[in-house]
Each structure stands twice: as C-alpha cells, then as structure tokens.
Amino acid sequence: xxxxxxxxxxxxxxxxDEQIRRKIDACPKLASLQSINKQLTSLVNSEQxxxxxxxxxxxxxxxxxxxxxxxVNSVYFGLSANxxxxxxxxxxxxxxxxxxxxxxxxxxxxxxxxxxxxxGPDLWKCLWSHSIGTAILTREILSSASARxxxxxxxxxxxxHNLGKIIMAYAFPDELMAVASTPLHTPGxxxxxxREHIGWDHAWIGAYYLERHHLSKEIVCAVRYHxxxxxxxxxxxxxxxxxxxxxxxxxVGVASGFEQxxxxxxxxxxxLPGWQILFGANETEAKIARASLANTLQRLPEILSGLI
Amino acid sequence: MNxxxxxxxxxxADAPEALLGEWVGSRVAVYCRDQNGRLLAANAxxxxxxxxxxxxxAGMTVSELVHPEELxxxxxxxxxxxxxxxxxxxxxxxxxxxxxxxxxxETQIGKEGGVIRAVGRDITRQRLAEELYLKLSRAxxxxxxxxxxxxxxxxxxxxxxxxxxxxxxxxxxxxxxxLPVLREGHESEESYRxxxxxxxxxxxxxxxxxxxxPDGSLMWESIQVSCLRNAAGETTNLLCMREDITxxxxxxxxxxxxxxxxxxGTLAGGIAHDFNNILAVMNGYAEISLLHTGDAALxxxxxxxxxxxxxxASGLVRQILTFSRKADVQFSALDLNQLVRxxxxxxxxxxxxxxxxxxxxxxGLPPLLADQNQxxxxxxxxxxxxxxxxxxxxxxxVRTSICPGGGLPNVDAARDRNYACLQVTDxxxxxxxxxxxxxxxxxxxTKEGNRGTGxxxxxxxxxxxxxxxxxxxxxxPGAGSTFGIYLPLAENAVVAPVAPASSEFLGGTESVLIVDxxxxxxxxxxxxxxxxGYRTICAxxxxxxxxxxxxxxxxxxxxxxxxxxxxxxxxxxxxxxxxCRPRLKVLVLSGHLSPEARTEFERLGQRDxxxxxxxxxxxxxxxxxxxxxxxxN
Numbered sequence: 001x002x003x004x005x006x007x008x009x010x011x012x013x014x015x016x017d018e019q020i021r022r023k024i025d026a027c028p029k030l031a032s033l034q035s036i037n038k039q040l041t042s043l044v045n046s047e048q049x050x051x052x053x054x055x056x057x058x059x060x061x062x063x064x065x066x067x068x069x070x071x072v073n074s075v076y077f078g079l080s081a082n083x084x085x086x087x088x089x090x091x092x093x094x095x096x097x098x099x100x101x102x103x104x105x106x107x108x109x110x111x112x113x114x115x116x117x118x119x120g121p122d123l124w125k126c127l128w129s130h131s132i133g134t135a136i137l138t139r140e141i142l143s144s145a146s147a148r149x150x151x152x153x154x155x156x157x158x159x160x161h162n163l164g165k166i167i168m169a170y171a172f173p174d175e176l177m178a179v180a181s182t183p184l185h186t187p188g189x190x191x192x193x194x195r196e197h198i199g200w201d202h203a204w205i206g207a208y209y210l211e212r213h214h215l216s217k218e219i220v221c222a223v224r225y226h227x228x229x230x231x232x233x234x235x236x237x238x239x240x241x242x243x244x245x246x247x248x249x250x251x252v253g254v255a256s257g258f259e260q261x262x263x264x265x266x267x268x269x270x271x272l273p274g275w276q277i278l279f280g281a282n283e284t285e286a287k288i289a290r291a292s293l294a295n296t297l298q299r300l301p302e303i304l305s306g307l308i
Numbered sequence: 309m310n311x312x313x314x315x316x317x318x319x320x321a322d323a324p325e326a327l328l329g330e331w332v333g334s335r336v337a338v339y340c341r342d343q344n345g346r347l348l349a350a351n352a353x354x355x356x357x358x359x360x361x362x363x364x365x366a367g368m369t370v371s372e373l374v375h376p377e378e379l380x381x382x383x384x385x386x387x388x389x390x391x392x393x394x395x396x397x398x399x400x401x402x403x404x405x406x407x408x409x410x411x412x413x414e415t416q417i418g419k420e421g422g423v424i425r426a427v428g429r430d431i432t433r434q435r436l437a438e439e440l441y442l443k444l445s446r447a448x449x450x451x452x453x454x455x456x457x458x459x460x461x462x463x464x465x466x467x468x469x470x471x472x473x474x475x476x477x478x479x480x481x482x483x484x485x486x487l488p489v490l491r492e493g494h495e496s497e498e499s500y501r502x503x504x505x506x507x508x509x510x511x512x513x514x515x516x517x518x519x520x521x522p523d524g525s526l527m528w529e530s531i532q533v534s535c536l537r538n539a540a541g542e543t544t545n546l547l548c549m550r551e552d553i554t555x556x557x558x559x560x561x562x563x564x565x566x567x568x569x570x571x572x573g574t575l576a577g578g579i580a581h582d583f584n585n586i587l588a589v590m591n592g593y594a595e596i597s598l599l600h601t602g603d604a605a606l607x608x609x610x611x612x613x614x615x616x617x618x619x620x621a622s623g624l625v626r627q628i629l630t631f632s633r634k635a636d637v638q639f640s641a642l643d644l645n646q647l648v649r650x651x652x653x654x655x656x657x658x659x660x661x662x663x664x665x666x667x668x669x670x671x672g673l674p675p676l677l678a679d680q681n682q683x684x685x686x687x688x689x690x691x692x693x694x695x696x697x698x699x700x701x702x703x704x705x706v707r708t709s710i711c712p713g714g715g716l717p718n719v720d721a722a723r724d725r726n727y728a729c730l731q732v733t734d735x736x737x738x739x740x741x742x743x744x745x746x747x748x749x750x751x752x753x754t755k756e757g758n759r760g761t762g763x764x765x766x767x768x769x770x771x772x773x774x775x776x777x778x779x780x781x782x783x784x785p786g787a788g789s790t791f792g793i794y795l796p797l798a799e800n801a802v803v804a805p806v807a808p809a810s811s812e813f814l815g816g817t818e819s820v821l822i823v824d825x826x827x828x829x830x831x832x833x834x835x836x837x838x839x840x841g842y843r844t845i846c847a848x849x850x851x852x853x854x855x856x857x858x859x860x861x862x863x864x865x866x867x868x869x870x871x872x873x874x875x876x877x878x879x880x881x882x883x884x885x886x887x888c889r890p891r892l893k894v895l896v897l898s899g900h901l902s903p904e905a906r907t908e909f910e911r912l913g914q915r916d917x918x919x920x921x922x923x924x925x926x927x928x929x930x931x932x933x934x935x936x937x938x939x940x941n
Contacts, residue, residue, distance in 0.1 A: 029484070067480065074483045075465040096449055096469065100478045 013199030020200050023171040024209055030063035030166050031106040033121075033128055035308060040064070044099040054098060055087035060307055062131045062159050063166060067101060068093065069156075070213030082216035085152045118177050119169055119258070127165060127257030129304045130249055135159035136303065137245035138238075140296050144289045145237065145278040157222035157238045158245050164206030164223070165258050171205075172198050180258040187246065190259050191227050203227055230273040243274030248293065252300050325349060327423055337410075337428045340417070345369045345386040348423060357430075359404045375400035375407055398431065409435040454529075454550040457536070460543050462490045474552060476522040490548060493517030493529065503533070507546060510535055516553065528554045560770070567689075567767045583624065589617045622921035641675035641798050642683060644728055648706055651687050659691075662701025670709045676728050677798035682771045689764040690732040690791050697736030697789060707731040716778060716794055727777070727794040734790075739783040747781070768793075813928030815840030818865035818935055822846050823853040823881060824897070825873045833868065836924050837931075850876025854884050857892075864892060866935055868927075871898040871905070879908060886912050893934045897922070 015023075040057045043049045058064045065086060072089040073082055083089050090098055108124045138158030168176040175197040184190055191201035200208075207224035222238035225231055226246065229239035246256070247269040255261065269275055270286075279286035327349045331338040337357050339350040347368050350358075358373055374382045378399040385397065398411040412426040448455055454471035458464050464482045467489075472478050477487060494500040494517060506513040512534040521527045529550045536545040593610035600606045648669060656665050676683070687706070694704045711729040739747070746752045748769040768791075772779045775795050783789035820842050824830045827848070834844050845864065847853035850873045856862050867885065871878035878896065885892050896909060899920040906917070916934050918927060 071480055071483060094445060097479060101480060104478060
C-alpha cells in the first residue's frame with residue numbers, strides 16, 4: 001500500500017500501520033449472505049446456467065465480487081488490462097472455479113449462529129442492501145454525469161465502497177462494535193471515530209485490501225476517497241459519485257450497517273464535495289441529474305427488497 | 309399487417325436502398341426485414357456472402373438462410389428488435405461457403421418501426437476457438453493427472469480439479485496464501501534453484517518428489533514441468549504435471565524384493581554345492597583325526613582345516629542372509645573385484661557346464677561406495693541374463709576397470725570423478741535394437757514361459773540409478789551383448805579390514821548359564837568356557853532354563869541365551885529373567901534376529917546380541933564385556 005492511500009494518520013492510534021496491514025492480510029475468505037450463496041450454488045450446479053445469470057448474482061455481493069475480481073486479476077496479472085467486469089471474470093475463470101468459489105464461501109448466517117458473534121445477520125443484510133443500492137445509484141449518477149463509456153467499474157465502486165467494514169468485522173471486531181454503538185451525525189464522523197480506535201478507517205482498510213489483490217486503480221481510488229472525493233489524486237468522478245449515491249441511499253432509509261448515523265435530509269447531497277465535482281460546472285446537467293435521480297430513488301426501496 | 313407497417317413496407321418497395329442508409333456501400337453485411345421476416349433490402353456485402361441478389365431475394369423470408377437448429381429461436385424474435393439488455397443475436401447462416409456463425413446487431417428504423425435493420429459479422433473463427441477452448445478446458449478438468457499452469461515466474465494461474473483434490477488447495481487458497489506450488493516437494497533450496505535453472509534455460513524438468521499430504525501421510529509424485537511458449541518463442545507459462553506414484557513406488561519396492569528372492573533361487577544351487585564341499589572337507593579331516601588320535605601334529609592340522617571350512621561356511625550363510633533380508637540400503641566401501649570373484653565362483657558351480665566364466669579384473673581397483681547386497685544383485689542378474697542368452701553355451705566374461713567420468717559414453721556423469729566399470733559380456737544371441745530399447749522396462753522379457761519375471765534389468769537399472777551410476781549396452785543379433793555398469797569410486801573410503809583372528813580370549817570365574825537346544829553347540833560352549841575357568845550350567849531348552857533361573861539357590865552371573873527353542877522361546881526366558889532376576893546379565897545368541905524380535909528384546913532392556921555364526925573368540929570377548937559392564941554398573 002503506497003503511503004498516499006494512508007494520509008493524516010492518527011498518531012495516537014493503538015495499532016501501527018504494520019500491525020493493521022498484518023491483521024488485514026490474515027483475514028480469511030470474506031463471508032456472503034446465505035440467500036445469495038444459495039442462488040449461486042444452484043446456478044453453478046446446473047449445467048444450463050448462463051454466464052450472465054451467474055454474474056447477475058455475484059454482482060449482488062460485495063464479498064463475492066471482490067473475491068472473484070481478485071482471482072481473475074491475479075491469474076491474468078500483468079498480462080492485460082485489469083478485468084473489472086464480473087461477467088468477463090466468470091467467463092475467464094470458468095464455471096468450475098466459480099463452483100469451487102461458492103463451495104468455499106463462508107455464510108454469514110452460519111457464522112453468526114456458530115460463533116455467537118456480536119454482529120447479527122441483520123447488520124450484515126443492512127450493509128448488503130446499502131452496498132447494492134449505492135452501486136445502482138453510482139452507476140446512475142455516472143451515466144448522467146459524463147459521457148464515459150458504459151463500464152462495470154461504475155457499479156463496482158459503489159458495491160465495494162464499504163468492503164472495509166466486512167474486513168473490520170474479522171480483523172477489528174471490537175473496534176467495529178465500539179463504532180457501531182456510538183450515535184453520530186455524519187459518515188465523516190464514523191471515519192474519524194474509526195481512525196481513533198484503529199488508526200485507519202474503513203475506506204483505507206478496504207482500499208488496502210483491494211489494491212493488494214490487484215483490483216483496478218479506479219476501484220481502489222474510489223473506495224479510498226469515497227468520503228472525501230475532493231482529496232482524490234486521480235479519477236475523482238468515481239469517489240464523487242459514490243459519495244452522492246451513499247447519501248441518496250441513506251436518504252431513502254437504507255442506512256449502512258455497523259453504524260448509527262442520523263438520516264440524511266432532502267437535497268443534502270447537493271452540498272457535498274462529490275456533487276460539486278460531478279455537476280458543479282454545469283447547471284443544466286445538475287438539473288437533469290436531479291430529475292433522473294428522483295425517479296430512481298422512488299423505485300430503489302422496492303428494487304432492494306426484492307434482491308436480498 | 310397493420311397500417312403503419314404496411315406503409316413502411318410500401319416505402320421500402322419503392323426505394324429499398326434507402327432503408328440501408330449509410331450501410332449501402334459498407335463491407336459489412338447488412339439487410340433490412342419487415343416484421344414477418346421478409347427481406348426488404350440487402351447491401352452488396354450481404355449479396356456477396358449469401359448469394360442472394362436483390363432480384364433473387366425479392367419476397368424471400370430471411371429465415372430460409374438460418375440453420376434449422378436455430379430457426380425456432382430466430383423466428384420467435386423475428387418481429388422485435390433486441391431489447392436494451394440483450395446482446396446481439398448469434399445464429400448459423402448459410403453462406404456461399406456453407407454454414408457460418410453470424411452475429412447480428414439489430415435496430416428498428418423508421419419512425420413507426422416495423423422495419424428492422426441488421427448488421428452482421430462473421431464470428432465463426434471466434435466461435436470455434438471458444439468451443440475448442442471449452443472442449444480442451446473440460447478435458448484438462450477431467451484429467452487424472454494433477455495440472456498446474458503458472459506464469460513464467462511461477463505465479464499460479466490455473467489448477468485442475470485433480471490438483472485441488474490431491475493437494476486440498478483451491479486456486480483461491482493458493483492466491484490467498486501465496487502458496488509456493490512449484491517449490492513443494494523440493495527437499496532443499498539448492499534443488500529448487502537447480503529446477504529453476506533448468507526451466508529458465510527452456511528445458512523440461514522431471515523429477516520424483518515426496519511431500520506430505522494434508523492428512524499427514526507421505527506422497528510421492530512424479531513431476532514434469534515444461535515451458536509454454538507464445539508465437540515469438542518466449543516462455544509465457546509453465547505447465548506442471550504431477551502424478552501420484554506412491555502406490556507405484558510401493559509396488560516397485562515389493563517387486564524388487566520379489567526379484568531378489570528369484571535371484572536367491574539361482575544362488576541356492578550354488579550354495580548347496582559349496583556346502584556339500586565344505587561338509588566333505590570337514591568330514592574328511594574329522595575322520596583322519598579319529599583314525600590318527602596319536603599323531604598330535606596331524607590332528608592339529610586337521611582341526612585347522614576344519615576350522616577354515618567352518619569359516620567359509622559361515623561366510624556363505626552370512627552372504628545368503630544379507631542378500632535375502634529386506635535390509636536398509638547401506639553404503640559402505642566395497643572391493644568390487646573380491647565381490648565378483650566370490651559370486652562367479654558360486655555361479656560357476658550352478659550354471660550349466662557349457663557356460664564358461666572368464667575374469668579380467670583390473671588389479672588395485674579403488675573401493676566403491678556402494679551397498680554390497682545391491683551390487684551382488686547387479687552381478688547376479690547380469691550373469692543370469694548372459695547365461696539365458698546362451699542356450700547352447702558360451703563364455704561369460706566379467707571385466708572390471710577404472711574409467712574417468714569424462715570418458716563415459718552418452719551419460720551425464722561427473723566429469724571430474726573416476727568410475728569403476730563393470731562389464732559383463734556374453735557370446736550369446738544378442739539383441740535387436742527394438743529389444744535393446746525396452747530391456748530396462750519392468751516386466752519386459754524375451755524369456756519363454758515363466759522363466760523370468762522381466763524385472764531383472766529393471767532392478768539393475770534402479771540400483772545403478774540409486775548409486776548415481778550409469779549403464780550402457782552394446783549388442784547386435786548374433787554378436788552377443790555387453791552390459792557396462794559405471795559406478796562412482798569412493799573418494800576417501802577404506803575397505804573395512806578383516807579383524808585378525810586370535811584363538812585366545814579372556815576367561816573368568818563367574819557362573820554362566822548356557823541355554824541352547826543344539827546338543828553339539830551346548831557341549832562346545834560348555835567345554836570352551838569351563839576350560840577358561842567359568843562355572844557352567846547347561847539348560848537344553850527354555851523350560852529347563854526357567855527352572856534354573858527361578859531357583860534362588862542357583863547362582864548365575866550371566867546367561868548365554870539362544871532364541872529359537874522348543875518349549876519356551878528365548879523371549880519367554882527373557883521375560884522370566886526380567887521378573888525374577890532383573891539385574892542378571894544376558895547375551896542373546898541368534899542365527900537370525902528379525903527387527904520385530906529385536907525391538908521386543910530392547911523393550912525388555914536387552915542390549916547385547918551376537919549373531920550366529922560366531923567364533924569362540926568373539927563370544928568369549930563379548931561375554932567378558934557383558935560381565936564387566938555388570939560390575940562397573
């Protein structure tokens with residue numbers, strides 16, 4: 001992890017950078033939700049499944065998505081451009097690898113039942129809903145904000161932005177619990193509290209994990225700066241879109257798991273640095289974006305309830 | 309047909325070219341159809357490919373060109389353009405060159421729709437490549453051999469299911485934990501470095517490596533690593549194939565033992581012959597002594613001859629025992645010439661009289677570092693083969709010489725070392741090149757019926773390889789065969805000197821219980837030890853020995869204990885000794901002590917063993933040592 005990704009470190013934090021890295025490196029396979037794992041298992045065990053169907057399921061799961069992307073990018077490391085498309089990844093790895101992947105997936109519901117952990121399945125479901133909602137909205141925002149080619153990166157940056165929290169549940173469970181039980185005002189305060197307890201916040205942790213596993217620079221950067229897109233050294237539109245999407249999802253009542261943050265007021269996102277980056281220069285674009293987002297926002301709770 | 313559609317079609321009928329728009333002159337095949345699948349227009353590229361000119365195609369339905377297997381699917385979607393999320397449609401189409409895979413990107417044109425324009429690309433090559441890829445990957449997936457593909461630096465990219473099953477590691481685990489898959493099994497860094505040196509130089513690496521399975525058991529794998537190259541000839545990937553040969557190795561080991569037993573049969577005849585000679589000598593001298601009891605000089609000479617005969621006999625027994633035992637391989641300095649002389653003497657007795665032996669041994673041959681047992685097996689197997697190659701008789705010549713490593717033919721020997729060369733030449737039928745190519749394969753035999761197992765030369769090959777030696781064969785039909793074995797000479801070894809014999813040993817005054825069911829042997833020991841001052845008690849079997857031991861009145865300082873006795877065995881006696889007189893010193897005498905029996909005794913605290921046949925000198929010395937240990941303890 002280049003030091004650029006870990007800035008303004010809290011000097012009095014209980015862990016050194018080296019200790020944090022080691023704890024993250026020792027993290028076992030990230031767990032998935034039972035419902036998603038069941039769907040994937042039945043798909044991969046059927047000979048008739050299409051790559052696109054399998055990819056559709058994997059896209060609902062930040063753990064699975066990051067696992068499959070790290071695999072395909074490790075395998076094809078240095079050979080070609082980063083692979084950021086889940087369907088492509090499924091094709092390149094082959095059905096058998098996906099079958100092995102699903103077989104080796106720890107299931108959150110089983111873990112919580114067996115280990116009697118402090119994190120119930122509801123917290124996880126909340127995190128999953130929030131991640132998928134953010135992913136859908138990030139894609140929406142980016143497609144209205146720029147003329148960039150359609151690319152799955154737009155979705156993945158949203159899906160993976162809180163991967164750091166899943167890792168924290170393994171590497172720093174007590175600290176995560178302490179943060180989760182403290183009522184706070186904004187997402188920024190969550191990060192500050194995490195840095196106080198650990199030394200890094202969930203954005204740094206997630207970014208470190210993804211970079212170590214050869215995911216694309218765009219994704220790493222978006223995850224790292226999604227709470228402070230104005231600090232991003234490159235590709236600022238990705239973290240900017242994630243930040244706005246994150247607020248929008250919170251606004252419709254899908255809070256991120258593992259935290260207690262006040263609901264977001266209407267239009268609060270238009271005052272974010274992310275919004276400025278995306279639409280600050282163009283009043284017309286901002287207007288169009290507002291209209292199309294309002295439309296998606298209405299349907300979002302319904303979409304999410306059907307997925308998880 | 310509804311109104312809007314018919315109006316568009318009507319327009320099309322007027323100016324079909326207009327529907328194609330900018331695609332008219334394109335090199336890509338493009339056509340337009342109505343909702344019923346009727347061809348409305350096609351550009352020149354389409355005509356070239358599908359051979360339907362505008363005139364020919366007037367009124368035809370497009371589905372006529374689609375492969376029957378995909379027709380239903382094509383017809384079901386003919387009326388509507390692909391939706392946003394649907395990728396382009398792919399079917400086989402009949403072209404002038406036959407069925408080709410075409411993928412069509414379709415769009416609705418005209419304000420009201422009703423006309424669909426399709427832009428097609430020939431993707432046959434890509435499609436077939438994909439199918440081939442899937443076929444090959446499924447084949448590799450089902451392989452019974454473990455396969456791993458890495459990049460040029462050894463980073464794993466693919467593992468097949470067999471590998472996952474055998475190693476217990478999935479691809480994800482390997483990536484997760486950075487497992488060094490190619491390193492696995494190499495016993496040292498040096499061996500791993502050598503492996504990389506070979507692979508980096510573009511050569512194929514082969515080896516047999518052992519490593520622990522997830523369940524802790526040891527597994528042997530035959531491993532082959534080769535380079536996969538791109539079109540420019542650069543190594544892009546390494547292919548590592550590993551086959552579990554644990555079972556094969558176990559069987560080989562068993563077969564080797566079986567073959568040894570087979571060779572033993574060959575030896576047995578010779579040994580019987582030798583034994584008869586020895587017995588005849590002993591008997592003769594014994595008779596002379598009995599007839600001339602008065603002539604002290606003659607009696608003494610006769611006894612000396614008898615003693616020499618006994619020594620020869622015990623040497624024979626030792627030889628046959630070491631040979632038959634499934635002993636650990638022990639490398640020690642060895643005089644090849646002496647070994648050849650001994651064996652040839654033995655074989656000359658058992659081979660048909662029509663087979664002559666010739667020896668051409670280089671004097672002053674330095675010692676070999678080798679396992680005596682295995683080298684015997686080599687000489688024996690080569691001689692037996694030579695004999696079988698000469699059904700009408702002939703001459704077997706055994707030669708030894710020194711050969712510098714650099715001068716060896718077609719071998720990768722150490723150039724700076726000297727090798728002992730052992731050649732066995734026959735004047736027999738010789739071999740064709742086809743036979744010669746296969747002689748080292750296990751179970752390959754040209755011998756008829758069940759005269760051979762086909763293992764002899766395979767065993768020779770295995771032994772030579774384990775001695776880091778090499779082997780070569782020269783043969784032609786009718787011209788006999790010469791097998792050359794090259795074994796590295798020991799650099800600093802010295803042949804263990806034969807201990808100088810001495811007939812006297814130290815005596816003592818202690819009480820010794822002699823337990824042996826062999827009448828003669830018991831009497832001999834009784835006489836020998838009484839004469840040296842010991843007080844002796846004799847027991848003719850285990851039960852009598854137990855009577856003495858359990859009688860507290862009976863004074864015993866040491867026991868000479870035989871193992872195989874009727875009634876109570878040596879082990880049973882040993883247990884009684886441990887129970888009644890735990891401090892009593894025991895010397896175990898045995899003809900053949902199995903490792904299991906030895907372990908049993910060692911568990912009881914027994915440390916001193918003497919193998920038969922022994923000399924009185926050895927026995928006397930050993931008894932003294934045991935008794936003296938007793939005192940110092």
